[in-house]
Amino acid sequence: MQELVNRAKELLADGTVSRVLGWKAGDMSYNPEPAYFNSAEELENFVYDGFCGANLSKYMIEASKLEGKTLVFLKPCDTYSFNQLIKEHRVDREKAYIIGVGCKGKLSVENIKAQGIKGIESIEGAGMNDGCDTLTIKTLYGDKTCSYNDAMLERCHVCKGKEHQISDEVMLESRDTKDAERFAQVEAIEAMTPEEKFAFFQKELSKCIRCNACRNVCPACSCRKCVFDSTKYDTAQKANVTSFEEKMFHIIRAFHVAGRCTDCGECSRVCPQGIPLHLFNRKFIKDIDTFYGEFQAGEDTESRGPLTNFTFDDVEPSIVGERG
Amino acid sequence: MQRVGVFVCHCGSNIAATVDVKKVVEMVSLEPGVVHAEDYQYMCSEAGQARIDAAIKEKGLTGIVVCSCSPRMHEATFRKAAERAGLNPYMVEIANIREHCSWIHKDMEEATKKAVVLARAAIAKVNLNAPLQPGESLVTKRALVIGGGIAGIQTAIDIADAGYEVDIVEKTPSIGGRMSQLDKTFPTLDCSACILTPKMVEAAAHEKITIYTYSEVDKVTGFVGDFTVDIRKKARSIDMNKCTGCGVCQEKCPSKKTPSEFNRGLNTRSAIYTPFAQAIPNVPVIDRDACIKFKTGKCGICEKVCQAGAIDYEQKDEIVTQKYGAIVVATGFDVIKVDQYEEYAYSQSKDVITSLELERIMNAAGPTKGHLERLSDGKHPKEMVFIQCVGSRCSDDKGKSYCSKICCMYTAKHAMLIRDKYPDVNVTVFYIDVRTPGKNFDEFYRRAVEDYGVNYIKGQVGKVAPQPDGSLLVQGVDLIDNKQILKKADMVVLAAAIEPEKDVRRIATMLTASIDTNNFLTESHAKLRPVESPTAGVFLSGVCQGPKDIPETVAQAGAAAVKAIGLLAKDKLLTNPCTAKADELMCNGCSTCANVCPYGAITYETKEINDHGIRETRRVASVNNALCQGCGACTVACPSGAMDLQGFSNRQILAEVDAICR
């Protein structure tokens, strides 16, 4: 981690960049948060470890408007988001100095808590130099351990790979964390009866409190003004009285990012209610791959997205019923 | 909130017989914004429009809803009426309570309820309407005619005579089309070539007409008044400026085995050829698939014998890009393939032919020099059988559901011509019905029966069986005498159904003109706009729109020309104001909308935006109203909803949805 700080200081010192976008420690050791650093002194608060899951690419929309370049640390999966933002003219490549930073799989304290570990005070073993085997958790009730992989975010189990899609330089090693099929969860739901599917989503979505965390964190959901805040649709900021509105919100949100979503998994990571929101996006990704050929948003900055493209012999919508 | 007036039309009894119009008036009066509601016998009549006028003025209406027939019928009428009364014409909405309600529902209560719902949806929409102003676009004073048959030629001459430039694009090496293949024409029996050739010459000589033969339309962009078309002039391998049309090359060409398209494959032609003697232009083309020089690199005889030095083996396809104000489609027809009807033995016997092949056989310039003879052995036939409706009026998938319209008459013509020239030949016609609605048509048919002794049998033929002696055994039924018929024939002639030229689908797609399930181009209105395509600026001439004979084709060609002239006579057109519009404050500048725009109407500019006090430079979408045609693809592609469609805005459509689901 120190090498990242040193390199950032160098780039600040030689004037290559005017500021640094990274992570700083939060109130707990397991919740670092995105932060700007304007000086070498401020960089003393810089952290980078297994809990730095936040995808910083979206912050570059605002950073692109600032004077001078911004040094941004992007993990391999974040670079897809950044590319997608370039494609949509939302970020300025010239305003970014990208350090592709290695990733050994990002952790979720929720997964640790889910194992019955309570009263967490601090967690050790999440550093980039640690072995990624076991986390030691200091709790009010004494030390507990948890395997690194069990604490990993779902998205890391279906990792897209160690390659950075865009960067000016790469630092730190990445680790292969993929140990699950990307579409297994989607397939499991597809295999359910309509009643089971409905019950599943009814249960999950009824937890939604419309806090908009998913929307705020999503690099694809970067509209200046969301349709759900717009008077043009008469859907603005309504309280959710019925379950339908959560469904509508989440379906439309997923639809608006379909073909643009890089599957970064931030929506599920930040959801305070633990709703597996990535399932919506991944369902669209799976359908797009099946119907229109494999497509990974953010792999490049030029290609047409699947919903702004077509072929003359695309499948008909009736295929949905036919597949049964 | 608008001040809305609702006008419920009885349409005589068309609406009022099924929809309780008084009830509709009563119910819509309760809707928000409605300050006036009335019903009237015929809203589209002058008196009806006067009521609208009066109500707008007296009640100070800011929007009106007319509950009447389809907006495709009278939206324009009511918009004009509103405009005359001082209302913006786009403050008018139509509730279609005739085609979508009274005509399809029987129960009055149910139909009335539905009419009220449709009216509510229109009221909800008009409450959100905003005045729109159409823009203007310039008209290019030049017309394109696609197809150089009699339809295309007549249209081109008529437009050119009115003083406008016309280009004809014909895919074969000569203009003339199907009519040039015909021997005689019904019901006058005059010679087809004798009446067609002067028209061809007139078109070719006309100073306003440019003819592109052996050419195809490659690409069409733009819209009414301003189409841009790429015409592919296929490599003719002949320099048209040098060729004198002497014909020596064709005589000397050693490759003479290609079936002649013009003679329907009944004889062969050379690789370098003009399709027929009166071809215009009288300049041959080299069929590169048949030419020895192109296939092997050796030969080159035509080049050696051409004294004009017109042969050019290096010639390449050339693209001519031209702008047009109007486009007329005159792509014509072909006859269906009859080899799928195994029962008629077309592919088994050379003596089973189609009527169009018979035209060539009867023609002095045809494969038999006009002598009626069997193609198998050259013998003179004694018994001829004509089978009607081969592939026409079929209920199965094999044939066409429609009547090809011309077959009854040309068969009578053939029968008469044969009986006239060869009184020793017996002619029998198997028919389902004989259809002769046309001036002098029935008289013509009766002459065939009464004066020429043609034997008409009502009934279908089940099988044509080639016999070992070379004759054909025709097995049919006589429905009037209710008996089986076995008839020995020397020749059998099939009245094959006609179908639109294969290429028409590609052309329709390029023009975004509608096409029906039979590949005939759809007219804008079956009765009142029969020569206009629903696509503005595209007109229909001849059989591409539906089966017709020569006089009908010529009449329609003239009508299409008049419509095109009416368009070209204008200097400017008003453009559809229902175009997309981007809300700059909401636009992300992401280019998604531009990616789906079929007209390239969306561009981006980087400009200073004042977003509620925050000033910043942003990349925002801007729509070119002259190019935007208002499809709305961009509005759905736009994730933020910044892009909206005027006249069909998100709020308007959602209001309609809400009103219907209420």
Place this chain on the structure above:
Amino acid sequence: MSIENETFRPKIVAFCCNWCSYAGADLAGSSRLVYPADVKIIRVPCSCRVNPMFILRAFEKGADGVIMCGCHPGDCHYSTGNYYARRRMTLLFSMLDFIGVENGRTRVEWVSAAEGVKFSTTMNEFVEKITSLGPNVRLEDLRCRN
């Protein structure tokens, strides 16, 4: 609910493109080809104008079925609109299926201006299908029930 079921008449919203399907519906009308009054048509310029939001909104407000009709692929008045619409609707319908909405509440049919018969047949079939599925309860805002 069960009492309602006996006389259940579905609410059906049909989005029709102006150039083909709306004209096809007009032809069905002028040809007097009967289909149930449950179908209410909303005219849009092109199938590509149909926002998934419109469809969900219809369900929210109590529609039992939503059908979208456009020009046949290749025949779009705007050349390409229905190709985009086809992809959008395929994905949307698949998502509705994914969250457990009964198959068949949504449908896309390509109807040309000349296909009055097809329009009528399609609407008859669709109404029958929706009637057999019964009232839409999975996608509606219960507040909208009267």
